[in-house]
Amino acid sequence: MHPLIHARTCPDQPACILASSNEVMTYGELDALANQGAQLLRNLGLKRGDTVAVVLGNDFEIFVVAWATQRIGLYLTAVSTKTSAGDLAYVLENSETKVLIAGKDYSQVAEQAVDQVASMALSVFSHAPGRTPFLKACEEMPVTMVSDPSAGSDMLYSSGMTGRPKGVKPQLPEGPIEAKTPLMQLGESLYGMDGASRYLSTSPLYHAAPLRWAMVIHRFGGTVVVMERFDAQQSLALIEQHRITHATFVPTHFVRMLKLDSQARQQHDHRSLKAVIHAAAPCPVPVKHAMIEWWGPIIHEYYSGTETCGITALDSAQWLSKPGSVGRAVLGQVKILGPDGEEVPAGIQGDVYFADGPKFEYHNDPEKTRQAYNDKGWATLNDIGWVDEDGYLFLTDRKSFMIISGGVNIYPQEIENLLITHPQVEDAAVFGAPDDEMGERVVAVIQPRAGVAGDAQLAEALRKFVRDALGGVKCPQQFDFRNELPREPTGKLMKRLLKAEYEAAHQALSA
Template identity: 85%
Template sequence: MHPLIHARTNPDKPACVLVSSQEVLTYGELDALANQAAHLFRSLGLTRGDTVAVVLGNDFEIFVVAWATQRIGLYLTAVSTKTSVGDLAYVLENSGAKALVAGRAYADVAEQAAKQIGSHSLQVFSAAPGRRSLREACEGLPTTLVSDPSPGSDMLYSSGMTGRPKGVKPQLPEGSIEAPIPLMRLGGALYGMDGDSRYLSTSPLYHAAPLRWAMVIQRFGGTVFIMERFDAEQSLALIEQERITHSTFVPTHFVRMLKLDPAVRQRYDHRSLRAVIHAAAPCPVPVKHAMIDWWGPVIHEYYSGTETCGITALDSAQWLSKPGSVGRAVLGTLKILGADGEEVPSGTQGDVYFADGPRFEYHNDPEKTRQAYNAKGWATLNDIGWVDEDGYLFLTDRKSFMIISGGVNIYPQEIENLLITHPDVEDAAVFGAPDAEMGERVVAVVQPRAGIAGSAEFAETLRRFVREGLGGVKCPQQFDFRSELPREPTGKLMKRLLKAEYEVAYRGA
């Protein structure tokens, strides 16, 4: 199934809707625009395996470019709308992009980045002076499919724990552009996605999961409702108003919805929901219990990464029987390895690997690619966890976030999961900061709830709260307070930025 089929059979059906303006793009319009863009890229000399980069907000144009690249064998590299000139220039150069499509709001950044790399082979489409927009460049081009279609893919850049982001490059698919993809099969089998799906897109479409799931819905012939940015109450209103059947969230979104006034939460009807899917970050057990109590057994979870070398998943009933788990493998085979690189028994903590999953590489970085695979060809996302006797995976933390304090391994995720449940905490980040005596000390940076002051007294309250819940060893030695923590628009905590601040302060002390 594919949008071009829906364009023939149901051309007037909405492929996507901008909820802010209620503007609609039909399948007939999407297919025609994608075909024109495909002809444009071909006319510029782009061939199978080449890359098109975009800096686009949550609007129709990102789908036009995505479906254009998908039908002529190109890679799509979507770049954050928060990008700096330097970071965009790096991605353009590293990816070898032959074309860049930028939204009006990002035209200046795109222009400066293009000048910085000084590539004469890069074609830029934007609203900058002297440039043409993508739509202007496509005027008059054929609205029919190219004569030799070829399936493309995305090559998205992971945010990266340290240093520059990495371009995650899968192998290009072969065969028909209409052939089902693995994520489509999972969406149908696990979540009941089909042509009647009405999907609420809550996160930036330049990220892997939001873009990929939205495109899966369009493969089925459903409708994607696009939020410009996440808002807790607006999400509830849209679920009722648009009779949303499917949506994806991150745990931070759950927390924000749960902390709305109970009267506000009860105002909206959510009975149209068939599957609510969350991923991207660990969900505290009390938060997930609360969501299932509120919305019923429609909450689903999966664990994967931009690399998609494997996927685990579970539904509400499975999670209630295995609280804290991220599920069993539905793509690839789970392997837990010890420090010696050998498999460990069930219940034993180690590095999480997937065998038998799709292959990928980090673009232009064979060393990082090598580090992602072991000698048996199994791939890792650099997480730590364990598998129980029934094959359910429990994650401990990311390997790079583990704190070693006085020789003791401490995993900040469980501390964060506890802190966020305190009624006066809006958000929390826990990490290791350099310490002359202990090697690292455990630091908690907390965003208090509105009206709560960050003070020594509040810090002591939280210290007691953690000590009672997790014991003294895991209790942060230092509590600091911020009005807001650095999170990506998806809700993903950018903890590396906080760690870098404390490292700089330590070196300067």
């Protein structure tokens, strides 16, 4: 299945709807524009394995480019719309980009990045003076399919924990472009996705999961309703308005929806939903219980990464029997390794690896690629966890976020998951800050709920809340308050920014 097939059989079927304007792009329109885009890229000399980079918002153009690259064997590198010129320049050079496509709101940063890589042979389409927008340039191209179509892929950049992002480069698919993909098979078997699916896309399309799931829906012939940015109240309204059957969220979205007042939560009909899928970050157990109670046993979870070296998944019934788990392997095999690199028994914590999953590499970085694999060829996403006797995986935390305080290993995820349930807390980040005596001390940075003062009284209340639930060792020694915490638009907490700030402050005091 493929959009080109749906363009022939049901050209007037909506492929995409923009939530902000209700503007519709049909399959006939999408296929014609994707063909023109592919023809243009071919005319520019791009060949199988070359890279096209885009800085585009959540609108039709990103799908046009994605399907254009997919049908001529190219890699698509979607870059964050929050990127700096320096980071974009790094990605352009590292990915060996041949064509850069920038939307109207991102043309200035694109030009600044291009100035930094002036030595590259780079074709640029943007709205900057002297440039031509990509869709405008496509207008003169034929709407017919290229004579030798070839399946492409994405090469997305993982934000990473430290340093520059890493380009995750999978092997290009072989075979016809309309062949069923592994993600289609999972969407069909786990979530019941098909041509009648109406999918709500809630997150930025430059991220792996939002872009890939939207394209899966296009392969099935369903309709993707695209939110420009997430809003809790609007998402509920869109589910009712468009009779949404499938949607993907991150736990932060759940928290924001659950913290709407009762009337706001109940005024929209959500009975059209068949499967609600979440990933990207651990979901606190009380939050997930609340979502299942609200929407019913249609909440699904999976664990993976941009690398897609393996996937675990579970449905609501499985999760209710194994609260806190991220499921059993549905792609690859989960392996838990101890400090010596050998497998450990069920119930023992260690590094999470996947065996027999799809291969990938970090583009132009053989050392990082080497570090991602062990001597058996198993790959890791650098998470810590354990499996139970039934093969269900439980994640403890990111390896890089583990706090060592006075020689004791402390995992901040558990503390964050507790703090976010406090009625006076909107958001929470827990991490280790440098400490001359203990090595690291546990710091909690809190975003109080609207109208709640971030003061000593709240700090003491939260300290007691954590101590009573988790004990004194895991209780943060320091509580600080912010109006807002740094999160990516997908909801991922950017703790590395907070850690860097506290490390810099400590160095300044020690100087």
